Amino acid sequence: MEQKIKVLEERIMTADVMLDFQYASSINQVWKALTVSDLLEQWIWANDFKPVVGHTFQFKSEPNEYWDGIVNGEVLEVDEPKKLSYTWASAGETTTVVWTLTENTDGKTDLHFEMSGFSEETKATPGAIEGAVHSWTEFGNNLKTVLEK
Numbered sequence: 001m002e003q004k005i006k007v008l009e010e011r012i013m014t015a016d017v018m019l020d021f022q023y024a025s026s027i028n029q030v031w032k033a034l035t036v037s038d039l040l041e042q043w044i045w046a047n048d049f050k051p052v053v054g055h056t057f058q059f060k061s062e063p064n065e066y067w068d069g070i071v072n073g074e075v076l077e078v079d080e081p082k083k084l085s086y087t088w089a090s091a092g093e094t095t096t097v098v099w100t101l102t103e104n105t106d107g108k109t110d111l112h113f114e115m116s117g118f119s120e121e122t123k124a125t126p127g128a129i130e131g132a133v134h135s136w137t138e139f140g141n142n143l144k145t146v147l148e149k
Helices: 002-014 027-035 037-043 120-124 128-147
Strands: 015-023 056-060 070-079 083-090 093-103 109-116
Touching: 015 128, 027 037, 027 083, 027 093, 027 109, 027 128, 037 128, 070 093, 109 128, 120 128
Parallel strands: none
Antiparallel strands: 015 109, 056 070, 070 083, 083 093, 093 109
């Protein structure tokens, strides 16, 4: 028990953004929405994602005066259908995204999201982490809509 608490404390200290979602969908349906390019486009952005360790990919959104609209990534871990991790590099910042899926006995799926690796400068910028929380919360809500189709 003590070791589990220590691991949890380390994760809390290293993750800059942590969010939890629950979906009334099977773990396989949620996994598919996290890993199939066409489905990802419906709740994040256009992309060339493939769930293969080492695969490099891009998400592309509408650019604005502050951002070119491009996120570069590389798949770090694929443990179907339980865990997916990749880098998320944009606007000079490279972070790591980790999705952890757990299927409940009632058929619902818990989805835990972590994003870590923000620079100290970004962490000190007012609203930066809050902006990431807002964006990923919105993506999580978009995912719910996709899963309900």
